[in-house]
Amino acid sequence: MGVRYFQKDIETMPRAQLEALQLERLRRMVDYCYNNVPFYHKRLGEAGIEGGGKIKALSDVQYIPFTTKDDIRDNYPFGMMAVPMKDIVRIHASSGTTGKPTVGVYTQGDIDQWAQYMARVVTAAGVTAEDIIQISFGYGLFTGALGLHFGLEKIGATVIPASSGNSEKQLMMLRDFGVTGLVATPSYALYLGELVRESGYPQEAYAKLRHGILGSEGCTEEMRRRIEESLGVTVTDNYGMTELQGPGVSGECTERCGLHFNEDGFLPEVIDPDTLQPKGRGEAGELVVTTLTRQGMPVLRYRTKDITRLHYEPCACGRTHARMEKVMGRTDDMLIIKGVNVFPSQIESVLVGMDNVGPHYQLVVTRKNYLDRLEVKVELTDSSLLESFGELQGLQKRIHDKLRSVLGLETKVTLVEPKSLERFQGKAKRVQDLRNTKN
Ligand SMILES: [Zn+2]
Numbered sequence: 001m002g003v004r005y006f007q008k009d010i011e012t013m014p015r016a017q018l019e020a021l022q023l024e025r026l027r028r029m030v031d032y033c034y035n036n037v038p039f040y041h042k043r044l045g046e047a048g049i050e051g052g053g054k055i056k057a058l059s060d061v062q063y064i065p066f067t068t069k070d071d072i073r074d075n076y077p078f079g080m081m082a083v084p085m086k087d088i089v090r091i092h093a094s095s096g097t098t099g100k101p102t103v104g105v106y107t108q109g110d111i112d113q114w115a116q117y118m119a120r121v122v123t124a125a126g127v128t129a130e131d132i133i134q135i136s137f138g139y140g141l142f143t144g145a146l147g148l149h150f151g152l153e154k155i156g157a158t159v160i161p162a163s164s165g166n167s168e169k170q171l172m173m174l175r176d177f178g179v180t181g182l183v184a185t186p187s188y189a190l191y192l193g194e195l196v197r198e199s200g201y202p203q204e205a206y207a208k209l210r211h212g213i214l215g216s217e218g219c220t221e222e223m224r225r226r227i228e229e230s231l232g233v234t235v236t237d238n239y240g241m242t243e244l245q246g247p248g249v250s251g252e253c254t255e256r257c258g259l260h261f262n263e264d265g266f267l268p269e270v271i272d273p274d275t276l277q278p279k280g281r282g283e284a285g286e287l288v289v290t291t292l293t294r295q296g297m298p299v300l301r302y303r304t305k306d307i308t309r310l311h312y313e314p315c316a317c318g319r320t321h322a323r324m325e326k327v328m329g330r331t332d333d334m335l336i337i338k339g340v341n342v343f344p345s346q347i348e349s350v351l352v353g354m355d356n357v358g359p360h361y362q363l364v365v366t367r368k369n370y371l372d373r374l375e376v377k378v379e380l381t382d383s384s385l386l387e388s389f390g391e392l393q394g395l396q397k398r399i400h401d402k403l404r405s406v407l408g409l410e411t412k413v414t415l416v417e418p419k420s421l422e423r424f425q426g427k428a429k430r431v432q433d434l435r436n437t438k439n
Helices: 015-036 038-046 058-063 069-074 108-124 143-154 167-176 186-198 221-231 344-351 383-387 389-407
Strands: 088-093 103-107 132-135 158-160 181-184 211-215 234-241 246-252 259-261 266-271 285-291 302-308 335-337 340-342 357-368 371-380 412-416 431-433
Touching: 015 038, 015 058, 015 266, 015 285, 058 266, 088 108, 103 108, 108 143, 108 246, 132 143, 132 167, 143 158, 143 181, 143 234, 143 246, 167 186, 181 186, 186 211, 186 221, 211 221, 221 234, 221 344, 221 357, 234 259, 246 266, 335 357, 335 371, 340 344, 344 357, 344 371, 344 389, 371 383, 371 389, 383 389, 389 412
Parallel strands: 132 158, 132 181, 181 211, 211 234, 357 431, 371 412
Antiparallel strands: 088 103, 234 246, 246 259, 266 285, 285 302, 335 340, 357 371
16 A cells, blocks of 8 residues: 555645635744844845734735845855754755855754655655655755655655666666656656667566656656656656755646645745736746745745746645646746847747657857857757758758747757767756857
């Protein structure tokens, strides 16, 4: 009998009751931040919110000042901490691509709570105590691996802390240990899927694989379909970030119609990233999150830079917690080319819908004579195509025309040989913006 971790009383709580709980926790959290974090004492004081008593309704959250990544960076490493270091049991950090990493600190209470939120996410994804899950996220400072690790152990699943890299060994464990689920980034899952096909073992050698629990970067529908085909899994998405705890903020249930927010622990909002005003329910904008239970490093109205929508209608699975759409892009991934907003995910969705090209691509943005130019390098799936100039030209034109209709922009499409673009074991880096470098 698989032990499941569905906290029915909380996860199916009627909205009115849930929102009353959120209001109570928000007021307590504002008090807690005001009294324990000098940064928030100052910020909240300047906004005239000298404690939770000023918050009369949940919608009053909009009067609380935002917290940005820069705020967290400016207070590196421990300036956002609300408890003395002796109460901290663990430190994580995100791999900042520029400058100092983002640090997250955890009390024992935070670690226990995190495991609980994570246990809900993997349970919603269909994982039980009977599953054997291989975690192919890199362990270390990154929150992803240990976050999933503790949540999966909490529900009684068997965890293999494979970490990332050494792909042959990854495949060997998938076959020999009877692995039923894989935790990885979508790009690494895609890569492992390619290797499975070439591994020389029949597909049956991997037949026990059922769950693909993917996260930490975006995954288009088409990419998801390819991973599901090549690995024989059902893919579910989950969401989180070091600034908020790590993974376990939201996760997809098996209905796969959005990622349920753990709303008793995280209060989500969607704002217009330009005007900073709240968006209506169901409208797209930047996701802003307030932690409602975190002790070590609480965060008020954190601007995630992720673009999404929130839906509040009940889900067929019975959960009442809001569903967040798969992240559509990041406000800082958004390329502005000749004044047009372009998300890499839009380009991906065009490419994966076409024959003879793979899901691997690269974007190169350059500027010449004050004019931006976007080159889209696309990998072919079959090198025999390279022998037919006519076919190549036709394919190139089809991609170009489709991109023009989706983006409203002229691009240069370059077709490259199979397997010539870089593969990523962590997060994919698909955009090269060379506009500010001298050539
Ligand atoms: Zn659901």
